[in-house]
Amino acid sequence: QVQLVESGGGLVQAGGSLRLSCAASLSIFSFNVMGWYRQAPGNQRELVASITSGGRTNYADSVKGRFTISRDNAKTVYLQMNSLKPEDTAVYYCYANGFDDFRGQGTQVTVSS
Numbered sequence: 224q225v226q227l228v229e230s231g232g233g234l235v236q237a238g239g240s241l242r243l244s245c246a247a248s249l250s251i252f253s254f255n256v257m258g259w260y261r262q263a264p265g266n267q268r269e270l271v272a273s274i275t276s277g278g279r280t281n282y283a284d285s286v287k288g289r290f291t292i293s294r295d296n297a298k299t300v301y302l303q304m305n306s307l308k309p310e311d312t313a314v315y316y317c318y319a320n321g322f323d324d325f326r327g328q329g330t331q332v333t334v335s336s
Contacts, residue, residue: 225249225325227317232330235307241332243302245317250298252276254321257300261313272302307334
């Protein structure tokens with residue numbers, strides 16, 4: 224069974240930074256795409272960032288220039304979040320699409336004003 228485990232969430236003041244990690248139970252190159260989406264209470268799910276197996280990245284307009292998705296050469300995908308805003312507050316989920324679709328349990332990010 225494929226597992227994705229997120230870590231790195233927490234409480235930060237506006238303007239601060241956090242780095243989320245997503246550890247997969249198998250090689251990240253087993254998937255076509257990995258990425259992050261977020262969901263805040265009462266809001267629709269928003270795709271934040273993604274990275275393909277070939278390394279192509281994509282970002283939501285709301286985070287461009289502030290967030291960076293990256294990966295190591297093994298089993299971890301990262302989301303570096305800088306210049307955080309209160310509106311970035313949400314549960315952040317790691318996902319992976321490939322031979323099936325997977326997602327993690329989520330990690331809470333709270334940005335105080």
